[in-house]
Amino acid sequence: MPTPESSSPVSRLPRPPDPARVRRIADDAEALAAAYTLAAAFAAGAAERDRQRRLPWAELDLWSESGLGGITVPREYGGADVSFATLAEVFVILCEADPALGQIPQNHFGVLGLLREVGMPAQKARLYGEVLAGKRLGNAGPERRSANAKTILQGTTRLSATSDGLRLDGRRFYSTGALFAHRVPARATDDEGRAVQVWVPRDAPGLSVIDDWSSFGQRTTASGTVTFDQVPVDPQDVLPIWQLADRPGLFGPASQLIQAAIDQGIAQAAVADTLRFVRERARPWVDSGLEHATDDPYIIADVGRLQIDLHAAHEVLQEAGHTLDAIAAQPIVDTEASARASVAVAEAKVLTTRIALEASEKLFELAGSASTRAAHNLDRHWRNARTHTLHDPVRWKLHLLGNYHLNHVLPARHSWN
Known part of the structure; x- marks a missing residue:
């Protein structure tokens, strides 16, 4: 089997x-029930998928059949249009079971948020219909900075009009979900x-994943490279996202809410494995005079602290979801409301990042040296937490929050705020 570095x-x-x-999911309760059912199936093989880097093709087919891909589709187009709080909880549930598999649909919902905000009615009807029929959306991720670009925001991927029609050229990386997707928006x-977004069919000529x-x-997210070489593009598959530049909205906060939920799921998995290992395998320290590690007062206190931090992060995450729901229910999302959404999600992201890292590291201190054995593969929690939390640095979340509360500087509007 070729290594990732040598793959063609x-x-x-x-x-x-x-x-x-x-399945066609009807409401929030059905969405949560479907997530719990999938999580039970996903958890069983999560450690081995990570160990072997076995890509979850079969599991994603189950995800498509579950109907979860359509839960944010508006009701007028046949979807459940679940709340942001429910969407966040779906990701927590799935990512506690397997955070790499759980992360794969993040861009699916991110691009659906863009479709909601700038898509034409005919585009929405067609593309929402595909999603409700089980098709998955990936994402051609960011670009590496061009030698001629002053900032990383100046991209080189081009959609050009030619005598043969529209053609797409470019190279992207960190393309989570693209390998498994039926469409690859770029x-x-x-x-x-x-700025436009092109929803390229996965089998389009000139598209390589x-x-x-x-x-x-996060080894099985397959967040690799996507290249476009004179890919033919249907004009009906192009979204004018340039219209969002000066329009307040929720696509950025919604995307970040999902990122925070992924970290919360990682944290919950780490804490659950900590409790299990301490109960079943850990030994008390020789000087404690105790028979069981579960009687060690220091371990007990640390578990108490973990539970407080885990609960706090989850509550703030849910509060952020409810904030987005309240703003979305208003007739107009104005500049101040969009900023409040970004602030609420930033607070959650800080706490979920910290507990994911704390819990996945504390596991080994509390569970002891036996927990480091490769057979247990418990290091996957820390590896997953450390990898995923690097997506958007917490130091900039803290800056966003401080600048907002101290100077009332509104956060920049993009997918990372």
């Missing part, structure tokens, strides 16, 4: 879902210098 472009395409097998610049993801954590 992957030719395997995702299996088209059978619409007859795809940000590009059009001939007028405007390369499985070169080799991180030590």
Whole structure:
């Protein structure tokens, strides 16, 4: 089997879902129930998938059939249109079971948020219909900075009008979910210098998805490279995201809410394994005079602290979801409301990042040296936490919060705020 570093472009395409097998979820309660059912199936093989880097093709087919991919589709288009609080909890549940598998749909919901804000009615009807039929959306991630660019925001992916129609060219990386997707939305610049998003079918000629993801954590997200080489583009598959530049909205906070939920799931898994290992395998320290590690007063106190921090992070995450729900219910999302949403999610992201790292590191201190054995693969919690929390640095979340509360500087509007 080739290593990720030596892989060539992957030719395997995702299996088209059978619409007859795809469930149509009706409401928030059904969405949560479906998430718990999938989590039970995903948890059983999570450690081995991480150990072997076995990509979760079969598990993602189950995800498609569960109907969870359509839970944010508006009701007028046939979806459940669940709350942001429910969406966050779905990710917590799935990521406690397997955070790499749970992270894969993050961009699916991120691009659906963009479709909601800038899509034309005909685009929405067609693309929402595909999603409700079980199709998965990936993402062609960011670009490496060009030698001629002053900032990382100046991209080189281009959508150009040619005599043969629209063509897309570029190279992206960190493309979580693209390998498994039925469509691969990508940000590009059009001939007028405007930002657009192109929803490219996975089997389009000239599109290559390369499985070169080799991180030590979140190993099975397949967050590798995507290249576009004169890919033909249907004009109906182009979203004018340049319109969002001066329009307050919730697409950024919604994306960050999911990121925070992934970290919360990692933290909950780490704490659960800590309790299990201390109860079943840990030995008390020789000077304690105790028979069981569960009687060690220092371990007991540390477990209490972990539970407080875990609970606090989860509550603030849910509070952030409710904040987004309240703002979304208003007739207009104005500049101040958009800023409040970003602030609420930033607070959650700080706490979920900290507890994910704290819990996954504290596991070994409390469980003892036996917990470091490779057979247990408990280091995956820390590897996953450390990898995922690097997506958007907490130091900038703290800066966002301080600048807002001290100077009332509103956060920049983009997918990371």
